[in-house]
Amino acid sequence: DRLTAAVEFTRGTDPLQTDTDGDGLDDRGEGESGSDPLDPSSRNRPPAFVSPAASFAPAGGAYRSTARAVDPDGDAVNYLLVRGPNGLSVDATSGGTAWDVPAGATGTHVVALEALDGRGGRAFTTWKLTVGEFGVDLSVGAVDSRALAADPQALTATGTTTVAVHNQGNAAFQGSFEVTLFVDTNRSGAIEPQSDPVAGRVGFTGAIAAMGEAEIQVPTAYAGDFLDSPLWAFVDSGRAVAELDESNNIASSGSSSQFSGSIADMQPVVEWLWKGPSAGGTPIVHNGPAVANLTDDDGDGRIDERDVPDLVFLADAGGGNGYLQAVSGDSGRELWVWPANRSNAIQVNAGQAPAIGDLDGDGVPEMMVWTGRTIVCVNADGSEKWRTQVSNVAGEGRSAGFGHFVLADLDGDGKSEILTGADVFDAEGHHQWEAPFPTYGGSSFGLGTYLPLAVDLDLDGTLEVVLGLSAQDHTGKQLWAWIYGQDGSNNAKLWRDGKVVRTLPQTIPEVLADGRVTTIQADGDPEPEILYLYPHVGFNATFPQLHFSVWILDPDGEILRGPITVQMAQPERQNSSGLFAGLPTVADLDGDGLDDFIITVGGIGSDQVRPRQVGLNGLYAFDREGKPLWTVEHSDGGARNYGLGPVVVDLDGDGSVELVTRTGKQIVILEGRTGRTLWSLMAPGFNVYGAPAVADIDNDG
Structure with a gap:
């Protein structure tokens, strides 16, 4: 029944039976639905959601939708809003949600409802509600030129091309527009009348439903650079239609081409190889690279996904001393190195890697690296932005210098905080807080390889920090912590609000202590759970175990499941x-x-x-x-x-x-x-x- 022996002992249920009272519901399910696992007359089944709510709301309009739940025992169901944007409400008896959406409030919101049967049974449903402008959005789907007759000698093609036009908007289209076919001679992805010959043009008049499609036949005649060269389609080339998005009106006949084959038949080809500077021997690259866009390759004045991605990594010049290297993804060409002369060596920790993210919200990424006990922030062009010397004093950065970086906007102000070890710094490198000792192990245990986890545990819109096996809010206030062996015993104790609320005897490797954590959705409610692993076992005479233990914890630190044995x-x-x-x-x-x-x-x-x-x-x-x-x-x-x-x-x-x-x-x-x-x-x-x-x-x- 997926209950731990400790929980079974507390409830008085039989750990050898999935259904102690024999009423057809397992002991865990009875606990979750409000019935008594020792009393078959209390049998209760929870409600279940059977219809989803609408996932789109028009900005400046009205959103009305219903997520309905039914109860298998016929109990009346009441609804509770768990999470949603300001102003959204739910009818407690029908599950109908209502929101008068403010104008300009575009974006995505998470909505969560809870259904209650009044007897302890409950169910959750969660959906993403996208707020967008109301209107038409024409785009090009497939450009099918297979019906064209091609002359392999003259490299010409004539016939009819079928263009699928999608309306990706939330409003139906009714009216007229023009579709133009052209040959993109300079490979710019846009029509340029002076250089790109028109291959066909036709008008369309009619209706296309919201999220609907129309196939338009375009008479075609053109000469290409090679046989079956791509043909481009431009929908609404006359700009007659006001659309939500004008950037998706052009696509080519090659856009839908796909390669289908077996992964087993792949033949790897080295596209390029970076060997480092010509002098001084080949450096060691300890970690896989981080990938980000650092340069404006297409010259449009922006650094975005249209540019060629770049690679950033730490290279070890020998003896643990190294440098931060950036190369272009398409060729391996060196973009920059920091430090510029490969001196003032960064103390490369083989278990660390640089972190890349937009710290200050200006749309351009920065990189974080360690040199000794100093955090260095490097700009996208390789110049140094700032550096911060980290204290070795408890509460002021003692754990920093050992761990990877995690970048996350904890408080929702649009700027990222920097998490490393048990410490948090702001986007300018100022120390904010350090998680209390000893919840993250000790002076160095775990900090070299464990990652702090930033996650919204209570769905309030701000992130909590889970470190080792403790949780802090975005200000550093500890919410709960599992601490192992604090009093010299082999017990793990769950602390909350300064008090021990749970004590469990422990044997290695079934240990609730400092370890590796990540998030998992392990049950039906909208809150995330925490997947925890104690990461090290020996197999010598002292520790002969050949297994690990995994635990799944609820957001409040209570054990949901475990230990799960990895043998x-x-x-x-x-x-x-x-x-x-x-x-x-x-x-x-x-x-x-x-x-x-x-x-x-x-x-x-x-x-x-x-x-x-x-x-x-x-x-x-x-x-x-x-x-x-x-x-x-x-x-x-x-x-x-x-x-x-x-x-x-x-x-x-x-x-x-x-x-x-x-x-x-x-x-x-x-x-x-x-x-x-x-x-x-x-x-x-x-x-x-x-x-x-x-x-x-x-x-x-």
């Missing part, structure tokens, strides 16, 4: 440094719309001893209930594996996710649903600490 096979031979688990990865692996999670475990081996020690790299997938989905384990001789989490991406565009990961000597692509290996490449030289990066770095689509 691994006995390695052929390992050294005594133990096994390390990376940050858990959360994704919908099987396409059922629910979160799953992956625990990645690594162990360090060596080719320098006899018998050889084998490094372990394992991925262990579970659904959100803690049920194992699949296991994949790799053993590489001499591997230095650090439990790197996989990159989750839909590589082949089939709607299902793939996982890109690496072992000590291989790059591997796995099928997310089954863990089956789709493709692998031996790469013994890719001995990096960070996960691989997957991105369209040359902007070719």
